[in-house]
Amino acid sequence: MALENPDVKEAYNDIPVRKALAAQLKTVRKAMQLTQQDIALKTGIKKQNISRIENGLGSPNFSTLNRYAAALGGSFVFQLNH
Structure with a gap:
């Protein structure tokens, strides 16, 4: 099973965190009435990568x-929960 591989398992476990961060970025971008193209121009990240x-x-x-x-x-603020 693929999830028995530690690298695959780690990447799989990161998915919810990455999706949550991405959703927050998108929500703020829309609230600021910015387009993906606006973000691309400000960051140097390709528009298609912003979409991804x-x-x-x-x-x-x-x-x-x-x-x-x-x-x-x-900016992001990280919190360690233990």
């Missing part, structure tokens, strides 16, 4: 997500 991020496709790294957040005038 917002739709939960692919696996953007932290730097990419941080650039997107910065284009919205924001």
